[in-house]
Amino acid sequence: MWLRLRALFRRDRVARELDDEIQFHLDQQIAENIASGMNRQEARYAALRAFGNPTVLKEETQDTWGWVWLENFGQDLRYGLRMLGKPPGFTAVAILTLALGIGANTALFSIVNGVLLNPLPFPDPSSLVTVAASKPNFITGSISYPNFLDWHRINQCFSFFAVSRPSGYLLTGVGDAEELNAALITSDFFPMLGVKPVLGRSFTPEEDQIGISDVVAISTDLWQRKFGSSTDVIGKGISLDGKGYTIVGVFPGHLDLPMRYFSSVDIYAPLGEFRNPVLSNRLAGLGIHGIARLKPGVTIEQARTDMQRVTNYMAQTYPDADKGTGATIIQMKESMVGGVRSSLLLLLGAVGLVLLIACVNVANLLLARGTGRSREVAVRSALGAGTSRLVRQMLTESVLLAMLGGALGLALAAFGTRVALTELPAMLPRASEVGVDARVLWFSVLLSLCAGILFGLVPALRTARGNTYETLKEGGRGAVGSRHRTQGALVAIQMAMALVLLTGAGLVIRSLAQLWNVDPGFNPDNILTFNLALSPQMNSASPGAIRVALRNFDAAIAAVPGVEAESFYWGALPMYAEDDTSFWVAGQPQPASQSAMNGALSYTVGPDYLKVMRIPLLAGRFFTDRDDEHSKPVVVVDQVLAQKYFPNGDAVGKVIYQGSPDNAFEIIGIVGHVKQWGLDTDAQNSLRSQFYFSVRQFPDSIITLMPSNTGVVVRSSGNILGRMDSIRRASDQLNKDEVISGVVTMHQIVQSSLAPRRFAMMLLGSFAALALLLAGVGLYGVTAYAVGQRTNEMGIRMALGAQKRDVFRLVVGQGLRLALVGVAIGATATLMLVRLLSSFSQLLYGVGGSDPVTLAAVAIVLLGVAFLACYIPARRAMRVAPIVALRYE
């Protein structure tokens, strides 16, 4: 043991001791030889002959000390570093290629890491689940507040259970009036997630009860913005929607949760304070969703069984409200990322192909450089270096290259993902948690190591086994032929992989193009939508006054030059907001409970809604000014509802009951169906029937809710976002305390419904482009190298009568032949892969996996790039003067 350590740390001293030892031996032998009569010279020779080769024996002895591998490694490393400096161009290209390949992989892995692998940033995240109410037509539906209170009380499987709902408040009295995003939550919310208040306290269970408290908590952002982060904010009063509330706590406003709106919450309030009178209605669907924490030791299956017991009990106790209502419990992480998992894994596979292509490029580069070093290798081999030693040394170089490339790639990846994710946050759940952490770092290092061995092995083996004798002869050229064949094979494989990626990208792009052409049922161009909050006094005005104010707003906006039509909306808006309701058709027996009724989406709009959205009117009429709070309640249905419930085509004139026999509505018209759930997914959704109610026919109880927050859609010509200025001015003129917020165009809404596809398309597209670039460079490199090696041959051919264009055709022909082989292999691979990858076919829309048009287009592009890649070397080959080629061997 001690000896070994000494051999490691005091290596020079031990080596010198060995020298002394051997020198002593030789001296003794020489002395003996001289004593037996030889002269000095002979004595030395005889001694050496008897001894053997001291250098080799010294090495062998040193081998026994162990640690040889370390010393060799150090040597290889130093040598490798020196070699990298020699042709710096080569090194630069290799490192850049590797940086692109490894970097892309690292970037995607950091996304996979942050989104799929890392646990959620809450204590004991695996016991967190999402809870929703399941109704016959919708399994992730809203939980009604009375149901929540009972579920919370009766369940035995959750240690915490909380619900939340998005909302908004108009803040006045502190600087400029501002419309704030709010989350209405229950008392378990913050304790369950382990979120501690920055100041003050969270809400108490008493405050969960409906209508008793008037407390709120504010976000740290709001605290800083409006209150200068002063510590006396606790207990202060603020005015929200014209009503006074007391601030009791300050909390972080950004939480990554399955609910979308949590990205920027400014106000937290107990759900019990929600002023909608329907809150206490057990039947109401108010967009309330839940999160819960399983008790220690309770599995999700046990929780589901327990909640089954709870909902069965509820169905018995409140049959007309809760019959058929169950609870849907899903792991929270699954709920957040389950949708993107297959796409991300697919992209990981795609980017792996890019790395393979990059590795092949560097392997070819190394092979080419190998011929340049074949002399050096031959000399070293003649001096006694074993093949394995040579291979090890070259592998060390490759790994060194890979590590350098990987380091650069890591930097690129970190920078690139940061930029990409700040630009497109909506596209990915948990985007804020993506970054370079320890696991990503390890991944990068490991990947570089593997890549280095992968691309270094073949060139190292080939170069090390070069024929020593041939190479050392004057003018030996080495085994050019077989080397070229290896390079050629590798390039063909590159082309194949590039083809696979390009086809994938092409299919996804075509899918998107197809989707853009899908008719959403309305015309999304030139439509704006925003939220309106009337002046705070309106919150306590009489229903009549509110109706007048709303009408005035309609008139004012409609009068703005450039505005073609305007309408309020409440409830659902295509691809933006959902609202549903239950009904049955008059003449049918009243269903026993709400869950036995039929479900439909509910859009409550103004009379000009059809003009704004350009939805076609198919039969009857739409609302007019005359359909107001005094006239007969009317409703318009969509084509799907009409066909489903009135297959004889006689919907107009029939009556439906919404929820109870007191709410009778007459059908006055049929309009076209709009794709509420998205351009691609609408057809699969079970809830597609659509109702349109007139906003002017809202009962007084709902009218009093409208001043605090109502939606508006506007169609205008010209620059629609610019039009907002005129609209704001018109609103200000009407009443300067009104606040308009949340402006977004319908176009943006439709686009963001396609966001996951666009994300996949962008990534896949960039990977495919990268692959094409790398493959093209690879082919160029191999062809250029071959031309360089065959200058002699070209010269001879031309001297023998070949024309310049024959030479050109020769070079390009060989290059294209390689590309064609690659295309053939790639096409076969694509067809096989697409059948295997079902997750990929989810991304497709309107195009089959083996779409011939895409395949043909991609093949042509690839061959085009191949031609370009061969063109430059071919031109250079053309310009070789025969005499020059022949003169220089």
Add this chain to the structure above:
Amino acid sequence: MGKPNDLVQGTLDLLILKTLSLGPKHGWAIAKRIQQISREVLQVQQGSLYPALHRLEHKGWIRAKWAETETGREAKFYSLTAAGRAQLGKESAYWSRLSAAINLVVETE
């Protein structure tokens, strides 16, 4: 540049251990002794002793010490350890058995 091919490595170990069992020696002395005792039949390449010596030292069967020779020069003397003595016994026994067996095969027709 090769290993001694007239003697298997293991037997070289045996020879060294045996030689050292008679007293500490330095490398050259060991070489001369082996040559002498075997009556010049075993022509070991002298240098190949050294890898063997260092290997045996690492295995703990011999230990080394720098000391002065009679002529006043510094040399590295090797001596047998207790473990080495035991190993010697084992290897000798094995060698006897082996050579006896080979003899039997060769003698019988």
